[in-house]
Amino acid sequence: MLINYKTYLIFLFGSLAISIGLQMLLPWPFGLIAALAIFIVFPLFLRNRALKRMGGMGTDAGSSGGGFFGQSQGVKYICLACNNRFKGGTCPRCGSKMKRADF
Numbered sequence: 611m612l613i614n615y616k617t618y619l620i621f622l623f624g625s626l627a628i629s630i631g632l633q634m635l636l637p638w639p640f641g642l643i644a645a646l647a648i649f650i651v652f653p654l655f656l657r658n659r660a661l662k663r664m665g666g667m668g669t670d671a672g673s674s675g676g677g678f679f680g681q682s683q684g685v686k687y688i689c690l691a692c693n694n695r696f697k698g699g700t701c702p703r704c705g706s707k708m709k710r711a712d713f
């Protein structure tokens with residue numbers, strides 16, 4: 611989730627830069643409309659991608675063995691705050707995102 615938030619910020623600032631560029635390139639109403647469209651579409655696009663990734667991890671971790679997805683789901687993490695071993699983004703015991711991979 612931390613990575614998603616970072617990419618969200620990068621996209622937000624990127625779309626801000628693009629929208630400023632559009633204001634200069636396009637005449638007034640079209641530049642504003644295009645900028646608004648970017649601000650609406652980018653977060654929706656990112657959210658859909660994040661939801662798909664979370665849904666894929668949550669539903670069938672065991673059934674899809676092998677391949678890229680099977681590998682990424684097999685990684686376990688150790689929480690740096692409470693040393694709890696867990697799968698997924700955040701520690702279920704203390705909610706910390708600070709973690710290291712356990713192989």
Ligand SMILES: [Zn+2]
Nearest residue numbers: 689692701704
């Ligand atoms: Zn923890």
